[in-house]
Amino acid sequence: MRIGEIAALVGVTPRAVRHYHQSGLLPEPARRANGYREYGVRDAVLLARVRRLTELGLGLDEVRGVLADDEGRGLVEVLEELAEDLARQESEIRARRERLSALLDEARAGRMPADGPLSPELTSLLAGLGELPESPMAAKDRQILALMDVVVPEEERARLMGLMEGAAEHAHEVYPLLDALSGAEADDPRVAEAARVLAACLPDELGVHMPSGAPDEAGTSLADALFADLAPAQSAAVHLAMRLVRERREQNR
C-alpha cells in the first residue's frame, strides 16, 4: 500500500502518518524504487492501534509510551489518568456553560452591562441600583466596581457586595457632590461637605480594608492609582471621607 491508501484505510491523513513517522511513533516502512513508502499489514495494524489510542484522547507521547511497554499495565494507568483528566475538563466546561447561559439570560432579559459580563453578585447589585443620572463619577465608579469584581476572590464577593448594598441607596446624593468637584482644587470649600455625605453612607466595616475595599497586597499601589485617577478635590474628599469612617468606627467600638 502507498501512504494515501493506508491513511484512508485507517482514517487519518497522509500528513498524520508522516508525522507519526517523524515522531518515532510508527517505523518508516521500506521504500519502493521511486522513493514511495510501501506499507504492509504490520504497519496498518500498528497505525490502527495508534488511531484507536489517539481517538481516546491520548497524546502522542503517551501513545508512544503505551506502545513501548508490551504489558497492558501501563495502558491501564494512562487510561485512568486520562479519565480523571476528562472528568476535570468536563466539569470545567459544564461550569462555564452554566455561567454562559446565565449571562445569556441576563443579556436577553434586556440589560447587558456595557463593561462586559460581571459576576452574578455584582450584576444584582447594579440592577438594584437602577438607572443613575448622567454622572461621570458614577460611570467611573461602575468601572471600579467591575474591576473589584475581578480583584475580589469569589468567597469574599458576597460579603463585600453586601456592604455596598447600603451605600447604593444614597448614591444619587453623593455623585452630584463629587461631580461638582471635578475641576476643583484640593482646598475647595465643598470638599468637606462631600466627604461628610460620602462617609455617612459608607458602612463602618469598610474602613477595615484598604481605602478601596480590596484586601490584597498590591492594595497600596492600587489605592495610589485610584486616587491618581481622580481630580485633586475629589481625591481629597474621598481621603477625608475614609478618615471620617475610620474615626467613626473607633468611636462605635
Added chain:
Amino acid sequence: MRIGEIAALVGVTPRAVRHYHQSGLLPEPARRANGYREYGVRDAVLLARVRRLTELGLGLDEVRGVLADDEGRGLVEVLEELAEDLARQESEIRARRERLSALLDEARAGRMPADGPLSPELTSLLAGLGELPESPMAAKDRQILALMDVVVPEEERARLMGLMEGAAEHAHEVYPLLDALSGAEADDPRVAEAARVLAACLPDELGVHMPSGAPDEAGTSLADALFADLAPAQSAAVHLAMRLVRERREQNR
C-alpha cells in the same frame, strides 16, 4: 502600578499582560523614566474585562472583537456561538469518558487485549472465542481483526462481527491446518484440505465483499498486502477458500 502589581491584581501573569500588549488587546501604558510600564486604573479596568472574557473561554481575537464594538450586541452573538461550541465539546468529552470507563471496566475485569482497546463488538467476539492454543495464524488473525475494527465504519461493525461469529466456532480446526502450511509452497498437497475446512466455516455472505471482508475503495491494495503477509501455501489456501465460498454462494442462489 507596575506590571507585576496589575497582573497580580487581576489574576494573570505579567507575561500574559505583555502578550496582550503585543497582540494589541491592551494598549501599552506610559513608561517611567527607567523604562518600566506604569499602569493606571483604566488599564486595570480594561485588563479585568479581558480576563473576564477569556475566563469564559473566548479566544483573544474574539475578545478583541468584543472590545472593539462598544455595542454589547456583538458580544451576545459571540457568547451564543461559544455556548454552542461548549455544548459540542461537552458531549464529545462525555462520549469519550463513557468509552473510557467501559474500557477500564473491561481491563479490570481481567482481560485487556494486548493490541490495545477495541470496539465493544470486537471485544465480545474475541471474548466468546476464548483462549486459542498457541498459534501464529491465530495471532495474525486477531491483529487483522483489530485492524478491521478501525477500518470498518461503526454502522457496519455489528453486521460484520455477526458474520464472524459463526466462523469463530470452528477456529480451532482451521488454525492448525493453516499453521502447518507456514513453510510450505503454494503447490503443497495440504492446501486443498485447509481451503475446504476454511471455506466450510465461512458464511456465504462473506464472498460478497473483498477477500478481506472490507468494503472500501482501497480494498484491492489492502488485499494484496494481506496475501503478501502470508506464506505462499497459506495464501493459496485462502485464495482457494474464497473461490469455494463464492461458488457455494452461486449454487445456493
Added chain:
DNA sequence: CTTGACCTTGTCGCAGCGTCAGGGTTTCTA
C-alpha cells in the same frame, strides 16, 4: 503528450502563553 492525482522533503503557522537568556533597577538586609 498532457493532465490530474498521487508521492517526496521541508518549512511555516496555529493559541496562549511558559520559560529561559541576558541584561538593568530597586529595595531590603547584614
Added chain:
DNA sequence: TAGAAACCCTGACGCTGCGACAAGGTCAAG
C-alpha cells in the same frame, strides 16, 4: 555600604498535532 533578592526590560524558542503551502518527481489515463 555592599550584596542579594525581587522586580523590570526585550527577544526568542517551545509546546500539540497536525494543516497548508512550496517546489518538485512519478504514474495512469485520455
